[in-house]
Amino acid sequence: MLVKDRTKYLLKLNNRLYLFNRLNKLITFLRNKKKITIKDIAEALGITPSAVSKALNDHPRISKQTKIAVKEVAKKLNYQPNNLASALRKGKSNLVGVMIPRTNSNFFSLAVEKIVERLSKEGYNVIIAQSNESFERECKNIESLLLIQVDGIIASMANETTSLEHYEKIKSKGVPLIMFDRWEDELDVDYVGIDDYKSSFLVVEHLKQQNCRRIAHIGGYKHTRIYKKRVKGFKDALKKYELPIDETLISESSLLIEDGRRIMSQLLELPDPPDAVYAAGDFAALGALQVLEEQGVQVPEDMALVGFSNETFTSLVKPSISTINQRSELIGTLAAETFLKRVDDSKWDPKLNKTMIDSELIIRNSSLKTK
């Protein structure tokens, strides 16, 4: 009995001490703005740091009371967990790297936005890196991302990139890698993107409906899978719709404005010029449009024009440019979800996820002859 009474007394004392300490801590905090750790919370409550850690992480063996008390004090002290420490211990940084060729493109910008949106819901922080279409930069970025121990990388390849070692390196480190849009077949990774092959069919079908007979294609470099697929789709679609395939009408370039200009000029000088141009990129389409305008060629009457990617400007120029919507938001969300599936042990599956979604043709004035 005596022991019990003494314990009660001690508890009371302890409680008083607790209140006192808490107050003290608060004052100290406000005065020196020092960083609060679980140790401080533990001290304030008269328990150990490990109990605090467990309480904060909802460990089943911690009582409800303690959890509530701990969380309350944590909030009052404005506790911010040290991510570095827990990352070090858990071997998980909660950081995901996203690497894209450029941020100032409608497609990538939207996709990234969705990736961030989805991943932050799961408590991840996203690091955005841009390669500027440069191979070297891409390598460096990957180095950096691995250095800071991201839990995964979601990437889209730079145009310049042909060698894939740096991507292999990610895989060899056991870091999940998800590719979207631009990617190579040889790279055995999860993938999300539109069906480039099918997209070309949409374009050709539409142009055929507009009574176009000779369709030219301004393509991207064939070492990149998506551009190869677009060309393949283009040719197969021509076949399907019984249109002639003329190799002189098919070109390969970086798809910049200048490329569009140069190639369009060349096409116009042909003895038998095309009556429609399908560019695998909007910038090239814009370049082509400029040349057409300069040379007084009527668009779409004399020459129909379709681009690819739905860049912002396509709806702003005159005539507005028909283009393929790659549904960037959906791709972004799916890429994020593929990553989440990959890191979820309970759903671990050796099979790779290859997700192909359907693109959408946006018909604008540059290709709409018939009303």
Next chain:
Amino acid sequence: MLVKDRTKYLLKLNNRLYLFNRLNKLITFLRNKKKITIKDIAEALGITPSAVSKALNDHPRISKQTKIAVKEVAKKLNYQPNNLASALRKGKSNLVGVMIPRTNSNFFSLAVEKIVERLSKEGYNVIIAQSNESFERECKNIESLLLIQVDGIIASMANETTSLEHYEKIKSKGVPLIMFDRWEDELDVDYVGIDDYKSSFLVVEHLKQQNCRRIAHIGGYKHTRIYKKRVKGFKDALKKYELPIDETLISESSLLIEDGRRIMSQLLELPDPPDAVYAAGDFAALGALQVLEEQGVQVPEDMALVGFSNETFTSLVKPSISTINQRSELIGTLAAETFLKRVDDSKWDPKLNKTMIDSELIIRNSSLKTK
């Protein structure tokens, strides 16, 4: 009992699945070599981890021989330092957060590129966050950045933002904060941006030279410092160049395309419409241009037009839009350097750095009457 048995069975199954998954992961892991730490290097050389650490960091008390040997082994084992561990110990993550309203804007995209370029030279990794002009998102982003313990934040305010508590929080945590372009005077922080006031002078001077007499201004919201300055500069410039100030010609908006359209329409309906429009944003300028074209108003003959920011499309539309180049690259570089100065203890200076750089007027067809 039956229930219990079943539970046990399920647990067993679950456990087996878990083990299987783990084994799979282990195999992958082992195949790709385990993670190398300084301990491994130490073991390989028969010295202690601390000696290795010191050798790698070029500590003066370590012999040249040892340093060379350590670095050689490190390279051979493909050692990658654990950033988390060193960050935890040193209290420095080598991460810098950059928060911008949008990535798909020429200005911000270029600025960020330069920031990354400059900071990675100094061994920093950059986290890019976009607020999408949303106040809420901006707050969340700052939370995240602080959570992962960035060494500093370089930011430009969202349009929506009027309250500044979240920025104050950064400061109160002792994390260096550098603002660029969009920023408020009340916020006592380092700053880099163009001289918005002076920029308006450039525009008015140019329009006066083009014989414009009644200049309208499509302004941004005045709660944002830069837009306020542009209006002030505009009025003062009108005074200086002895042009009339007509408040009905000065408006305030979000500077979106629609805003430009709406305001331009209103201006055209005035009994005495202006002969020039100076928009504080390129998108608004574009909207205005669309309306002018639709209504058959000749640009620049009947109405000269100048925008602001040098967005990509300004040089692509017809007529190309005159605009202000904010020298994003320079701003980016300077912002990065301001940060570096701020964290360099040897150059510690309580004085805040406010850097104003001169902008540049790019004269294009939308305002060039005389050749």
Next chain:
DNA sequence: AACAATAGTTCAATCGATTGAACAGATTAA
């Protein structure tokens, strides 16, 4: 030869959170 100075390492604590094992006390079962 004795001692100080110096170079080159090792030792041990540390950053902050996490986690399995250990332990104490309360409750229930045998």
Next chain:
DNA sequence: TTAATCTGTTCAATCGATTGAACTATTGTT
């Protein structure tokens, strides 16, 4: 009454790198 079970917590090791103090050879000085 004793043993078994369950609950709620503490203990101590750990993640990997860093760092000042301590220690041990080695060299130089007188």
